[in-house]
Amino acid sequence: MSLPSPRPGTARSVRLVPEPHQPVTDPDGPDGAQGHPDRPCVTELLLSAFAGHRNAAVPLGPFTLLTGPSGSGKSTALRAYEALSRLAGGTALAEVFPDPDACVPARARPDAQRRRGFRIGCTADGPEGPVRLEVAVQAEPDLRIVGERLTAGGLVLLETALRDPGRRVVQAAWHTAGTTPVTRGPLPDDRLGTALLPLRVAGRTPGQRRVLAAAEQMVLALRSVFACDPRPEGMRAPVPAGTGRLLGGCDNLADVLWRTRTECARRHGLLVAAAGAGCAGPVADVLAEPCHDAGRIRAVLDRGDGTRTELGRLGDGELRYLALALVLLTGPGVLEVDAPGEVPAALQTLTVLADGLDRSLDARQRAELLRLAARMCERGHIRAVGTVSDASWAAGVPGVAVVRLGGTPGP
Numbered sequence: 001m002s003l004p005s006p007r008p009g010t011a012r013s014v015r016l017v018p019e020p021h022q023p024v025t026d027p028d029g030p031d032g033a034q035g036h037p038d039r040p041c042v043t044e045l046l047l048s049a050f051a052g053h054r055n056a057a058v059p060l061g062p063f064t065l066l067t068g069p070s071g072s073g074k075s076t077a078l079r080a081y082e083a084l085s086r087l088a089g090g091t092a093l094a095e096v097f098p099d100p101d102a103c104v105p106a107r108a109r110p111d112a113q114r115r116r117g118f119r120i121g122c123t124a125d126g127p128e129g130p131v132r133l134e135v136a137v138q139a140e141p142d143l144r145i146v147g148e149r150l151t152a153g154g155l156v157l158l159e160t161a162l163r164d165p166g167r168r169v170v171q172a173a174w175h176t177a178g179t180t181p182v183t184r185g186p187l188p189d190d191r192l193g194t195a196l197l198p199l200r201v202a203g204r205t206p207g208q209r210r211v212l213a214a215a216e217q218m219v220l221a222l223r224s225v226f227a228c229d230p231r232p233e234g235m236r237a238p239v240p241a242g243t244g245r246l247l248g249g250c251d252n253l254a255d256v257l258w259r260t261r262t263e264c265a266r267r268h269g270l271l272v273a274a275a276g277a278g279c280a281g282p283v284a285d286v287l288a289e290p291c292h293d294a295g296r297i298r299a300v301l302d303r304g305d306g307t308r309t310e311l312g313r314l315g316d317g318e319l320r321y322l323a324l325a326l327v328l329l330t331g332p333g334v335l336e337v338d339a340p341g342e343v344p345a346a347l348q349t350l351t352v353l354a355d356g357l358d359r360s361l362d363a364r365q366r367a368e369l370l371r372l373a374a375r376m377c378e379r380g381h382i383r384a385v386g387t388v389s390d391a392s393w394a395a396g397v398p399g400v401a402v403v404r405l406g407g408t409p410g411p
Helices: 074-088 193-200 206-222 253-263 265-278 316-329 363-378
Strands: 014-017 041-050 053-059 063-067 116-125 131-140 144-152 155-161 169-175 182-188 225-228 285-290 296-302 308-310 350-354 382-387 401-405
Touching: 041 074, 041 131, 041 206, 053 074, 053 401, 063 074, 063 363, 074 116, 074 131, 074 193, 074 206, 074 225, 074 350, 074 382, 116 206, 131 206, 144 169, 144 193, 144 206, 155 193, 155 206, 169 193, 169 206, 182 193, 193 206, 225 316, 253 265, 253 285, 253 296, 253 316, 265 285, 265 316, 265 363, 316 350, 316 363, 363 382
Parallel strands: 063 382, 063 401, 225 350, 350 382
Antiparallel strands: 014 401, 041 053, 041 116, 116 131, 131 144, 144 155, 155 169, 169 182, 285 296, 296 308
């Protein structure tokens, strides 16, 4: 299997409307390069050969909505993004892809060695400028990474290839410059080589330091991803007191409210305002309280007149709306994400992946959630990618980029 080589900007299956806003560093400031964000972020998702996608380059802004007909690959794109994030965090390949055959394009035929696989990647922008990662994964006969390439400014900084199928390693070559232009060595075939470079590259030469800087930018851009798809059926029942970290299905919403209500009054006030805008009836507060079942907590809306409504009585749309608003108003310390603890929070960007962002929401809830997401993403510490069945309601909203999958006209 050869590595993908899509041309920059090639995206036969996507269309961007309108041009996304990209926060940049101060051109005269000491940090970062002119015209590039100071917080590393993923600006393009490469789906060279992944499930139903072929040669697709999906542009990503601070807040991006993926839309298109059923079967156009909206959820698949989010799964690819999440997979890259987990690989960047050091997760083993088999854990990231428990069903690798589902990732292989349907009509992909095995080669002469009976191998089939898929190819994904991304571009991360930051102080080092755009850095591109491309990964080729063999799904059959054995799951393994058979090729990886990290490039920046037209220079290949890391390249790996499977030389001996009988060994569970790939041969890696990384840029060194100086008297020895390239350093070679084996890397495991079940881990992302880019994430392992800080353990293998000494950083003694300018070339090595450039490799390390590019690899660290890519890993930092991909980490801190929260895949979110609130499940109303799991949010209605009381929950046991736990860690106070929100899960992807938001089942433990009450446990998180128990924690966050007292931690940041300003953000909790924003959540209450959002609840009042998107839920039926008046809302004076959103809180959690102990219930009769010892050790369990329930979430309620305080109506301001002595009445409290259990979240279990709310509709699916209200519950999903509340959960998504809470996600947008919190951060890595509250969400169950793999945040790089060795990097200052000021240099990190949390990325929320929300599948079915508009599911069960009415027009008012969609509009309020859209405004909240655009406002939070504009500040630069959070980015969001959501899938929607129809994005016509988001057309023309400042700060929202719409990417249409499937090649049909945009809204």
